[in-house]
Amino acid sequence: MPRISSLLLYSAILIGLGPGSGSCIAKPIIDEPLVLRICEALSQSDPGRMPEAVAPEAARKFLEHYRVDSKLLRGCRAATQTRSAENRTIFRVEHDVVEAYWQFYTDNNFIQQIVIEHYRYVTLAGDGPWIPLSGSHSGLITDRGGDTVFGSNLDRNIIEFFFATNRKESNARPVLEGDPPPNSVAGAANGWTLVSDYTGERAGLSFGAVRVRVPEGHQIGKVELPWSAEIFGLTFESKSDPEKHFALRSIQKVDEAAWIKSLSRSGKKRALIFVHGFNTSFRDAVFRTAQIAWDLQFGGTTVLFSWPSRGEVTSYLYDKDSALGSRDALLHVIADVRKAGFDQIDIIAHSMGNLIAVDALAHSATTNSPTAIAQLIMAAPDVDRDIFIQGIPNVAKVTKGLTLYASKNDKALQLSKRVAGDIPRAGDVPEGGPIVLPGLWTIDVSLMGDELFGLNHNTFASTRSVLNDLAILLNEGKAPPRLVEIRGFPEPPLKAAYFRYVP
Missing domain, CATH: 3.10.450 (Nuclear Transport Factor 2; Chain: A,)
Structure with missing residues (x-):
C-alpha cells in the first residue's frame, strides 16, 4: 500500500496536481x-x-x-x-x-x-x-x-423577419427609412448586402432579411400607412410619419447557404411562412407580414415568401401565371427552412397565394420525398373552386391540419372573382355555403368585415378575434371552435358541417 500511494503522488506531481508543482x-x-x-x-x-x-x-x-x-x-x-x-x-x-x-x-x-x-x-x-x-x-x-x-440604440418597435423571393431585384439606389441604418461595414463582413426593393418581374430565388418599424399607436388588424389617392392621373399622399405609420427600415440579401445558417442560429424550432396574394408589391407583402407576425406575437421564426406580383389590378393574368410558376420555388424554400432545423413549419396563404401553396403541397404529396408541414391556413383563397376541391385530398396527406377562412365580403377576393370572370372561388361563401371537405376545418368569417387581414380594417374587435383564433391554432393545433365567437353550423342538436364567426 505505501508503494502504491507513492506512485499515485508521483503521478500527481507529473501532471501538475500535486503539492509544490x-x-x-x-x-x-x-x-x-x-x-x-x-x-x-x-x-x-x-x-x-x-x-x-x-x-x-x-x-x-x-x-x-x-x-x-x-x-x-x-x-x-x-x-x-x-x-x-x-x-x-x-x-x-x-x-x-x-x-x-x-x-x-x-x-x-x-x-x-x-x-x-x-x-x-x-x-x-x-x-x-x-x-x-x-x-x-x-x-x-x-x-x-x-x-x-x-x-438606447435598440428600438423595441422594430420587427425583423426573413424573406425569400423569386422577384427581380430593383436597380434603384437603396433608400432607408428612419434610423438607425444598418452598419454597412459589418453587413458586408457577414455577407449581407443592402438592396432597395424587389419589382414585380420574375427572377431566380433571392434570400434575405427585412426590418420594419411598427408605429407606437398600432391597432391590431391594421397596417397604418400614409394616406394616398389618385385624382385625374395625379397621386397625392401624406408624409410618412414613423410615429404613426409602418416604416421599412432595411432590406438586405445574402446567399442561400448563409441564409440557412442565419435561420438555424435563431435557436427556434417553429417557423411560419406567409405567402401573400394578388395585387401585392414586395413592400406591401413586407408590411402585411410584419402586421401579422406582430399582432399574433408569434414566438417562432417568420419567413415571407414573396412571388412576382406586379401589384396592379390590371395585371391579374400576369400574377396568376406568376403564381402557377412559383410552385417549385415555394417547395425549395420550405426545404431550406427544414434544413435549418425547424421541427414545425406552418404556412399562412392569402388570396392567390393559396394557388401556390395548394399546388405545391398537392404535387409534393405525389413524390417519393413529400414535404410535410404542420398547419396550412388558407385565408380567402383565390383559387378556382373545382381545382381547390381536387387538390385538397393530396394536400391533406402532407399536413397535420387544414383550415379554410372563407368570406363573401372580402374585398380582395371579390375583386379577383370579377377579374376572373365571376368563376366561383374557393374562399367565397355562395348561397349554398362554403366548401366543406373531409379533414378541412372551414370557418365562415363573412361577418368580420371586408378584408380578412385588413389594410386599414375598420372592425377592430372582430379582427382581433380572428387573430386570436389563428394564434390558438398555431400554438396548440386545436380544432374549432376555439373561441366563443366561432360556432358550429348548423347549430346543435344537429352536427356542425362548418363554423361561423358571430360577432
Missing part, C-alpha cells in the same frame, strides 16, 4: 462549456456558479464590475472561440438579445481576469454596430426600478 500546473482549459458556466454566473449574479478555474479575486471583481450589465447580458446561448494568444483567449458569446466579445487572461493556474469589451444587438443580418462596454454604461437605459433593460 508550481509552473508544472497546466493552464485552465477555456472551452465553450466553461465560458457558458461563467456567463450563467454573471447572468444570475451568483458567485456560487463560478467555475473553480477562475481565481476567486478575479471572479469577485468580474461579477462586481459587470453587475449593472447582467440584465443586458442575460441568457447564454453559445460561445465561439475567435482568437487565442499565449495568455489571452477571446470568445464571442451569444446572449438572448446581444452578442459580446469576452477576453480571458490566464496564468499557469487560473483565469486571472475577464473583460467584456464590445457588444451589439442581435439582428437577422448580423449588421448591428459594435458598442464599447467600458464601464461607463453610457449606452444603456434603465426602467423605473433602476434595472438595466436595453441599449
Whole structure:
C-alpha cells in the first residue's frame, strides 16, 4: 500500500496536481462549456456558479464590475472561440438579445481576469454596430426600478423577419427609412448586402432579411400607412410619419447557404411562412407580414415568401401565371427552412397565394420525398373552386391540419372573382355555403368585415378575434371552435358541417 500511494503522488506531481508543482500546473482549459458556466454566473449574479478555474479575486471583481450589465447580458446561448494568444483567449458569446466579445487572461493556474469589451444587438443580418462596454454604461437605459433593460440604440418597435423571393431585384439606389441604418461595414463582413426593393418581374430565388418599424399607436388588424389617392392621373399622399405609420427600415440579401445558417442560429424550432396574394408589391407583402407576425406575437421564426406580383389590378393574368410558376420555388424554400432545423413549419396563404401553396403541397404529396408541414391556413383563397376541391385530398396527406377562412365580403377576393370572370372561388361563401371537405376545418368569417387581414380594417374587435383564433391554432393545433365567437353550423342538436364567426 505505501508503494502504491507513492506512485499515485508521483503521478500527481507529473501532471501538475500535486503539492509544490508550481509552473508544472497546466493552464485552465477555456472551452465553450466553461465560458457558458461563467456567463450563467454573471447572468444570475451568483458567485456560487463560478467555475473553480477562475481565481476567486478575479471572479469577485468580474461579477462586481459587470453587475449593472447582467440584465443586458442575460441568457447564454453559445460561445465561439475567435482568437487565442499565449495568455489571452477571446470568445464571442451569444446572449438572448446581444452578442459580446469576452477576453480571458490566464496564468499557469487560473483565469486571472475577464473583460467584456464590445457588444451589439442581435439582428437577422448580423449588421448591428459594435458598442464599447467600458464601464461607463453610457449606452444603456434603465426602467423605473433602476434595472438595466436595453441599449438606447435598440428600438423595441422594430420587427425583423426573413424573406425569400423569386422577384427581380430593383436597380434603384437603396433608400432607408428612419434610423438607425444598418452598419454597412459589418453587413458586408457577414455577407449581407443592402438592396432597395424587389419589382414585380420574375427572377431566380433571392434570400434575405427585412426590418420594419411598427408605429407606437398600432391597432391590431391594421397596417397604418400614409394616406394616398389618385385624382385625374395625379397621386397625392401624406408624409410618412414613423410615429404613426409602418416604416421599412432595411432590406438586405445574402446567399442561400448563409441564409440557412442565419435561420438555424435563431435557436427556434417553429417557423411560419406567409405567402401573400394578388395585387401585392414586395413592400406591401413586407408590411402585411410584419402586421401579422406582430399582432399574433408569434414566438417562432417568420419567413415571407414573396412571388412576382406586379401589384396592379390590371395585371391579374400576369400574377396568376406568376403564381402557377412559383410552385417549385415555394417547395425549395420550405426545404431550406427544414434544413435549418425547424421541427414545425406552418404556412399562412392569402388570396392567390393559396394557388401556390395548394399546388405545391398537392404535387409534393405525389413524390417519393413529400414535404410535410404542420398547419396550412388558407385565408380567402383565390383559387378556382373545382381545382381547390381536387387538390385538397393530396394536400391533406402532407399536413397535420387544414383550415379554410372563407368570406363573401372580402374585398380582395371579390375583386379577383370579377377579374376572373365571376368563376366561383374557393374562399367565397355562395348561397349554398362554403366548401366543406373531409379533414378541412372551414370557418365562415363573412361577418368580420371586408378584408380578412385588413389594410386599414375598420372592425377592430372582430379582427382581433380572428387573430386570436389563428394564434390558438398555431400554438396548440386545436380544432374549432376555439373561441366563443366561432360556432358550429348548423347549430346543435344537429352536427356542425362548418363554423361561423358571430360577432
